[in-house]
Amino acid sequence: xxxxxxxxxxxxxxxxxxxxxxxxxxxxxxxxxxxxxxxxxxxxxxxxxxxxxxxxxxxxxxxxxxxxxxxxxxxxxxxxxxxxxxxxxxxxxxxxxxxxxxxxxxxxxxxxxxxxxxxxxxxxxxxxxxxxxxxxxxxxxxxxxxxxxxxxxxxxxxxxxxxxxxxxxxxxxxxxxxxxxxxxxxxxxxxxxxxxxxxxxxxxxxxxxxxxxxxxxxxxxxxxxxxxxxxxxxxxxxxxxxxxxxxxxxxxxxxxxxxxxxxxxxxxxxxxxxxxxxxxx
Amino acid sequence: xxxxxxxxxxxxxxxxxxxxxxxxxxxxxxxxxxxxxxxxxxxxxxxxxxxxxxxxxxxxxxxxxxxxxxxxxxxxxxxxxxxxxxxxxxxxxxxxxxxxxxxxxxxxxxxxxxxxxxxxxxxxxxxxxxxxxxxxxxxxxxxxxxxxxxxxxxxxxxxxxxxxxxxxxxxxxxxxxxxxxxxxxxxxxxxxxxxxxxxxxxxxxxxxxxxxxxxxxxxxxxxxxxxxxxxxxxxxxxxxxxxxxxxxxxxxxxxxxxxxxxxxxxxxxxxxxxxxxxxxxxxxxxxxxxxxxxxxxxxxxxxxxxxxxxxxxxxxxxxxxxxxxxxxxxxxxxxxxxxxxxxxxxxxxx
Numbered sequence: 001x002x003x004x005x006x007x008x009x010x011x012x013x014x015x016x017x018x019x020x021x022x023x024x025x026x027x028x029x030x031x032x033x034x035x036x037x038x039x040x041x042x043x044x045x046x047x048x049x050x051x052x053x054x055x056x057x058x059x060x061x062x063x064x065x066x067x068x069x070x071x072x073x074x075x076x077x078x079x080x081x082x083x084x085x086x087x088x089x090x091x092x093x094x095x096x097x098x099x100x101x102x103x104x105x106x107x108x109x110x111x112x113x114x115x116x117x118x119x120x121x122x123x124x125x126x127x128x129x130x131x132x133x134x135x136x137x138x139x140x141x142x143x144x145x146x147x148x149x150x151x152x153x154x155x156x157x158x159x160x161x162x163x164x165x166x167x168x169x170x171x172x173x174x175x176x177x178x179x180x181x182x183x184x185x186x187x188x189x190x191x192x193x194x195x196x197x198x199x200x201x202x203x204x205x206x207x208x209x210x211x212x213x214x215x216x217x218x219x220x221x222x223x224x225x226x227x228x229x230x231x232x233x234x235x236x237x238x239x240x241x242x243x244x245x246x247x248x249x250x251x252x253x254x255x256x257x258x259x260x261x262x263x264x265x266x267x268x269x270x271x272x273x274x275x276x277x278x279x280x281x
Numbered sequence: 282x283x284x285x286x287x288x289x290x291x292x293x294x295x296x297x298x299x300x301x302x303x304x305x306x307x308x309x310x311x312x313x314x315x316x317x318x319x320x321x322x323x324x325x326x327x328x329x330x331x332x333x334x335x336x337x338x339x340x341x342x343x344x345x346x347x348x349x350x351x352x353x354x355x356x357x358x359x360x361x362x363x364x365x366x367x368x369x370x371x372x373x374x375x376x377x378x379x380x381x382x383x384x385x386x387x388x389x390x391x392x393x394x395x396x397x398x399x400x401x402x403x404x405x406x407x408x409x410x411x412x413x414x415x416x417x418x419x420x421x422x423x424x425x426x427x428x429x430x431x432x433x434x435x436x437x438x439x440x441x442x443x444x445x446x447x448x449x450x451x452x453x454x455x456x457x458x459x460x461x462x463x464x465x466x467x468x469x470x471x472x473x474x475x476x477x478x479x480x481x482x483x484x485x486x487x488x489x490x491x492x493x494x495x496x497x498x499x500x501x502x503x504x505x506x507x508x509x510x511x512x513x514x515x516x517x518x519x520x521x522x523x524x525x526x527x528x529x530x531x532x533x534x535x536x537x538x539x540x541x542x543x544x545x546x547x548x549x550x551x552x553x554x555x556x557x558x559x560x561x562x563x564x565x566x567x568x569x570x571x572x573x574x575x576x577x578x579x580x581x582x583x584x585x586x587x588x589x590x591x592x593x594x595x596x597x598x599x600x601x602x603x604x605x606x607x608x609x610x611x612x613x614x615x616x617x618x619x620x621x622x623x624x625x626x627x628x629x630x631x
Contacts, residue, residue: 004398005348005540005551009362032362053351053361054549056542080567094361217570243572244564246540249398252556253537254563256582257572258506259590264397278510280564280572280582 007096020156048099423605
């Protein structure tokens with residue numbers, strides 16, 4: 001077996017400012033060794049450790065999609081030592097990526113189902129990966145209706161704006177884009193918090209419908225009652241967690257919630273599973 | 282499996298001879314007490330000391346260990362591309378390890394050697410190491426190993442078990458690795474198998490009789506994680522804790538670690554260090570949010586991990602071998618035996 005601590009060397013191919021306040025940037029990486037890209041074969045919902053020699057590593061959800069080839073993308077919020085360093089790096093710099101890590105959204109289980117995607121703020125990265133995956137011509141037929149509720153504080157804080165508005169125009173995905181508030185008189189989408197938009201716009205649950213939620217704890221907390229009101233059962237609510245991590249492979253001991261390790265047994269859990277574990281996230 | 286008798290007069294010579302093949306580790310007494318250390322030059326393992334202050338875990342899992350390195354100098358070829366740090370994995374032997382410490386290696390192995398991932402640093406060290414255990418004739422007052430799936434003459438994790446018979450050691454050779462070590466020492470006086478086993482059983486029973494402290498783990502399995510997690514006793518248990526982390530550092534089964542990068546003169550090392558679940562930083566997110574931000578949450582995590590999460594996850598017993606070091610070293614007298622008994626006897630009130 002390979003050394004699971006050894007990052008694949010990558011080059012920063014592009015850096016895009018992702019939000020108007022510049023606190024998020026999207027990094028596009030190219031593997032220095034072509035065969036590493038094959039070894040880094042991933043599923044939508046997984047994460048990886050971005051590894052900057054001399055600085056450290058951070059676990060970040062993979063924002064590119066398995067159907068996008070030749071590169072991997074991560075959208076990173078500037079928060080701590082490693083992410084601040086990363087924000088100051090430039091195109092062409094060499095660093096590492098270790099992964100893919102963790103489990104993924106249950107794509108097998110979601111086949112032939114309606115999928116409702118609910119995201120808030122900058123927790124939309126693996127959801128972007130998922131949407132691109134589901135909309136791919138090779139995959140779209142595997143899923144029934146796709147609804148997306150995505151909200152941010154303001155229009156400028158929405159991630160992947162161009163893609164969002166492209167998806168809005170399509171008839172094989174129902175977009176419900178919202179902002180907490182805006183002074184833009186031409187804002188043509190929803191205004192209001194995610195839980196409220198979910199309650200008003202998300203489809204009612206039946207056996208064939210699953211919801212995937214990713215967002216800040218406060219959004220998740222208030223969205224759960226909205227989904228329950230729409231009839232979603234605990235096993236139909238799929239969530240992705242974050243906890244402090246180091247190894248990413250279930251060994252260093254800090255990210256556990258009960259006996260489950262968020263890095264290896266997660267980060268994706270159903271609400272049913274989470275209700276059996278201590279809420280240490 | 283075979284038995285060998287070793288005349289103590291030949292002990293030093295045999296151990297010396299084994300150095301041709303092995304790097305030796307063993308108990309060494311110094312001003313900090315007795316510790317498992319490399320046996321430099323002609324130092325012999327101290328086979329008289331009842332217990333070491335720290336466990337033997339550092340032989341496979343050093344307190345600080347270099348994992349990877351790279352150059353940050355952009356004029357160098359392969360700058361910023363990490364490579365594995367060279368470590369000496371030639372055969373090593375720990376002579377005089379206590380049976381509970383060897384048992385702990387087997388428990389820790391469940392964490393580092395899994396179906397999905399293999400930690401190459403721990404596993405390569407494990408593969409390189411032979412464990413020569415010394416049975417404990419007179420267990421100390423903190424020893425409760427018989428309640429924790431080990432015992433003063435437990436054999437789990439050992440390659441050879443030695444019993445001190447005053448003038449001689451009786452060696453029970455348990456594995457191929459053990460065979461190779463005994464051969465490398467040149468110890469060859471075979472002892473009768475039936476008689477030796479009987480003798481060993483007598484010694485074991487005598488030693489076990491001397492163990493006066495116990496804990497009851499029999500009912501931990503039947504309770505749910507949430508029942509124990511939400512039980513009302515955690516505030517009381519953690520009341521006196523100062524989160525010093527001593528219990529985790531002295532523990533032979535605590536394996537948690539941190540990973541840090543350290544750079545000197547443009548060479549950056551990625552290093553892992555022992556970490557402790559008693560520290561608030563252990564789980565703190567970069568946002569400042571901390572899922573185990575209070576002392577009570579952290580104390581609960583430690584005991585729940587050892588006595589419930591591990592038990593449920595692997596079905597290989599609890600993550601404690603009963604060495605008693607945490608009890609002995611705790612500055613505020615928190616006692617895992619008491620906590621375990623409280624957990625074990627807890628009945629949820631509806």
